[in-house]
Amino acid sequence: MTQYDAIIVGAGSMGMAAGYYLAKRGIKTLLIDAFDPPHTNGSHHGDTRIIRHAYGEGAEYVPLALKAQELWMELAELSKEELFLQTGVLNIGKDDSVFLKNIIDSAHTYKLAVDKLDANQVMERWPGIKLPDNYIGCFEKSSGVLKSEACIEAYKKLAIERGADLLTYTKVLDIEVQESSVTVKTASNTYQANSLIVSGGAWAGKLLAKLDLHLPLSPTRKTFAWFEADDAHYGSENFPAFSFETDQGMYYGFPSIAEAGLKIGRHDGGIKMDPDVAVSPFGEVAEDAGDVQQFLSTYMPLTKELKFGKTCTYTLTPDEDFIIDLHPTYKNVAIAAGFSGHGFKFSSVVGQILSDLAATGETEHNISPFSVKRFQVPVK
Helix, strand or coil: CEECCEEEECCCHHHHHHHHHHHHCCCCEEEECCCCCCCCCCCCCCCEEEECCCCCCCHHHHHHHHHHHHHHHHHHHHHCCCCEECCCEEEEEECCCHHHHHHHHHHHHCCCCCEEEEHHHHHHHCCCCCCCCCEEEEEECCCEEEEHHHHHHHHHHHHHHCCCEEECCCCEEEEEECCCCEEEEECCCEEEECEEEECCHHHHHHHHHCCCECCCCEEEEEEEEEECCCHHHHECCCCCEEEEEECCEEEEEECECCCCCEEEEECCCCEECCCCCCCCCCCCCCHHHHHHHHHHHHHCCCCCCEEEEEEEEEEECCCCCCEEEECCCCCCEEEEECCCCCCHHHHHHHHHHHHHHHHHCCCCCCCHHHCHHHHCCCEC
């Protein structure tokens, strides 16, 4: 049996960051993943993710978003990689949108610079956008785009340099927890540690069920696609990342970066899935392309034909807020799950939080809104 101080099951966005912060503390750490991060079987692939600070999902996210931005910039400096593009982020919706009201309120509360624009001002500033008169925009210049796979690569490299071990293409078969130790079994070995982090993405529910914790997590198939677009209108030098709240649904997207094309996806909807069953590739579901093409023809009519699309996975909670907490029974088990399609931007600070919980059982960050107890989960 191989001994560690901490074991991380799931070395994707949150887990890889946690591995770096634990190794940085000098804690002997093992990361285990069923694939080789970054990979295409989770929620982090597809090149880019949005980071925004004024937050429509609730003001409780803002301090974490600001800390996450600070840590991303620190990671970029340490890794000597370009990980963040300051394109700004434009949020669009009707003038009575609760989502936009939350953005404006959180900006006021935390003194964030956000420009509120009417429809004409948006269309004048970005001629590639077409809006109805009753729509408004909130533009946050300081936010932008994270290079998601490059971020994970950077944490991976730094974690290994600081002594962390990474097991790839290794499935966890069983987990046992005692008061002061955990045992993790794979097909080829058994590992023991003082503490455990479970950050298994779409597999988190199945992993936590091994610890008699049954969470209302829903892995969901999602898609996103790139479209041909004139960089004069949609290039990253002059066009922001964006989210649109419309009557048809919530959409998000990215400017064309290095002439890759305009990237767009739909945030709501999707198809529930079993993570152990192969996901249908992009295009096998009729709505994969048609839904976002309809959005573009209405709101960004200067875009052109579809280039290609990909699938990814959301793991949704009922309220679409995160779960970041200690196990209700086992205080040496930290949990990160249910990031509901808006978690990647926070993975730097979530990794720091998880390392705090694994090392000391507490963190200076306010994670009370993300308590597992809000679901009144039965624990056997």
